[in-house]
Amino acid sequence: MILEGKFVKESTMYIRSLLVALSLFVSPSWAQKAKGHWDTMRTTSETIEVRAGERKMIKTNAFPEGTTEIVYRITLMDDNQKLASSLVSVLKAIPDPTGISQGTAGAVFLASTVSGNDKATFAVFLDEKAAKTYLTTGKPTQACYTQPNPINKEARLLSATHGCMKDAPEALWFVFQSDNWLMKQKIVLEVVPWIDAQAATGWNPDRKAAFLKLAVKRPIAFYLSQKETFSVALLQQVMEQMNFETYHQLRPEERELFLEKSEKAVLKELGLEAKYAQKIHDQALRLFLKGKTKEGIEQFESAIQSGMQDPLLYAGLSYCYLRTKQMTKAATLMEQVSALSSTDLRLQLALAHVYLFTDRVSEAKALYKKYVMQNLPDGTPWKVKALLDIREFERSGLPNQDLPKIKRLLE
Known part of the structure; x- marks a missing residue:
C-alpha cells in the first residue's frame, strides 16, 4: 500500500x-489579454414580483461552455418604470471584463440609471437545494455571495476567482427578500456571461x-x-x-x-522526424537480425504505410527483403521511392543492391563505383557499408556470381 x-x-x-x-x-x-466575448445571446433577464417580506428565487439560464465570469445587474422598479437600457447594451462598450473596474466605480457604471424606491436584500447560491433552504430559513449560510443591506439597484462583476465562479458552475440561484412592510415590489435580474476563448x-x-x-x-x-x-x-x-x-x-x-x-x-x-525514423529503423532491424524476420519486416512496412517517408526506412526494408530473397518486393519498393530522393546515398546504396540481385549488374557496378569515395549521412564510408551488406548477403546464401567482382571494386 x-x-x-x-x-x-x-x-x-x-x-x-x-x-x-x-x-x-x-x-x-x-x-x-483576455480573449473571449460577452455572450449576449444566452443571457438571463427575469422580472419577478415579490410581496412584502416574501423571499423569491430566480435560477439563471445555464451558463455556456467556457463561462469564466459573469456580470449581473439587479434593479427594483416602481410600477410604471422601465429600464432605460439593458445590461447587454451597456456591455457593448466594454470589450472584456478587464474594462470593468472593481468596487463602487464599477457598480455605478453598470447599474441602471432608473430605479424605484423599493429595496431588497439577496443572496446567491451554487445549487438549488441550498437556495431552497434559504427560502425556508432565511439563513444564507451556504451562499457564495450575500447582500444583507437593502438596495434598490446593484451591478457587479463576479470574476473567475470569486467564490461563485471559481468552480465553473452550470448556473446560479439568486434569492431575493423584499424589504417592504406592506407593498409588493418588482425586481429585474439581468445576467450576462463572459465566454473565455480557451475555456x-x-x-x-x-x-x-x-x-x-x-x-x-x-x-x-x-x-x-x-x-x-x-x-x-x-x-x-x-x-x-x-x-x-x-x-x-x-x-x-x-x-x-x-x-x-x-x-x-x-x-x-x-524537428524529431529523423530521430523517430532512426528509432523505428533500429528497432525493426534489431528484430530482423535476432531472427524475428517477419516482425522486423512488418514494423518497417507499418511505418512506411503510416506515411513516413524517411529514406532510412525504405533502405532498411529493402535490405530485409533482399536478405529474405524477396527480390521482386525489393525492386517494387525501389520503384516506389525513385522520386523520393535521387541524391540520398542510403537509397542509392539500396538501389545498387537491388540492381545486383535483379540481373542489372552493370547498373549496380555504376552506382557502387560512383559513390565509392563518399560517406553516408551518418558518416559511415559508402564502401564500408556496401561491403558489410554484401558479406551479409553472402551469409544469407543469396546466389550471385558477381559478388566477388563487386567486392574487389569496393576494396
Missing part, C-alpha cells in the same frame, strides 16, 4: 509537471491531465526520449484543431486517425 501510494503521488506530480510545461508552451501574449474549448485542467497521461503511453512515445515535450506539444496541437466535446465524440477509429495525423505534425514541428 505504501508503494502504491508513492506511485500515485509520483504519477500526479508527473502530470502536473506536464501541465506546467503546457502553460509555458502557450504564447505569453495570450495570458496578457470554451472544454479543455479544462482535468481533461488536459487525462490526455497527457494517455499521450505518454502512445506507441510513438515509446521511441522518443523527449516524451514530455512531445506529449505537451501533441495536446497543444489537438486543442488548436478541435474542442473537447468534438474530440470526445469521435469514434475510436476516427480518433486514432486524428491522433496519428496530429503526431506527424508534432514530429515535424519539433
Whole structure:
C-alpha cells in the first residue's frame, strides 16, 4: 500500500509537471489579454414580483461552455418604470471584463440609471437545494455571495476567482427578500456571461491531465526520449484543431486517425522526424537480425504505410527483403521511392543492391563505383557499408556470381 501510494503521488506530480510545461508552451501574449466575448445571446433577464417580506428565487439560464465570469445587474422598479437600457447594451462598450473596474466605480457604471424606491436584500447560491433552504430559513449560510443591506439597484462583476465562479458552475440561484412592510415590489435580474476563448474549448485542467497521461503511453512515445515535450506539444496541437466535446465524440477509429495525423505534425514541428525514423529503423532491424524476420519486416512496412517517408526506412526494408530473397518486393519498393530522393546515398546504396540481385549488374557496378569515395549521412564510408551488406548477403546464401567482382571494386 505504501508503494502504491508513492506511485500515485509520483504519477500526479508527473502530470502536473506536464501541465506546467503546457502553460509555458502557450504564447505569453495570450495570458496578457483576455480573449473571449460577452455572450449576449444566452443571457438571463427575469422580472419577478415579490410581496412584502416574501423571499423569491430566480435560477439563471445555464451558463455556456467556457463561462469564466459573469456580470449581473439587479434593479427594483416602481410600477410604471422601465429600464432605460439593458445590461447587454451597456456591455457593448466594454470589450472584456478587464474594462470593468472593481468596487463602487464599477457598480455605478453598470447599474441602471432608473430605479424605484423599493429595496431588497439577496443572496446567491451554487445549487438549488441550498437556495431552497434559504427560502425556508432565511439563513444564507451556504451562499457564495450575500447582500444583507437593502438596495434598490446593484451591478457587479463576479470574476473567475470569486467564490461563485471559481468552480465553473452550470448556473446560479439568486434569492431575493423584499424589504417592504406592506407593498409588493418588482425586481429585474439581468445576467450576462463572459465566454473565455480557451475555456470554451472544454479543455479544462482535468481533461488536459487525462490526455497527457494517455499521450505518454502512445506507441510513438515509446521511441522518443523527449516524451514530455512531445506529449505537451501533441495536446497543444489537438486543442488548436478541435474542442473537447468534438474530440470526445469521435469514434475510436476516427480518433486514432486524428491522433496519428496530429503526431506527424508534432514530429515535424519539433524537428524529431529523423530521430523517430532512426528509432523505428533500429528497432525493426534489431528484430530482423535476432531472427524475428517477419516482425522486423512488418514494423518497417507499418511505418512506411503510416506515411513516413524517411529514406532510412525504405533502405532498411529493402535490405530485409533482399536478405529474405524477396527480390521482386525489393525492386517494387525501389520503384516506389525513385522520386523520393535521387541524391540520398542510403537509397542509392539500396538501389545498387537491388540492381545486383535483379540481373542489372552493370547498373549496380555504376552506382557502387560512383559513390565509392563518399560517406553516408551518418558518416559511415559508402564502401564500408556496401561491403558489410554484401558479406551479409553472402551469409544469407543469396546466389550471385558477381559478388566477388563487386567486392574487389569496393576494396
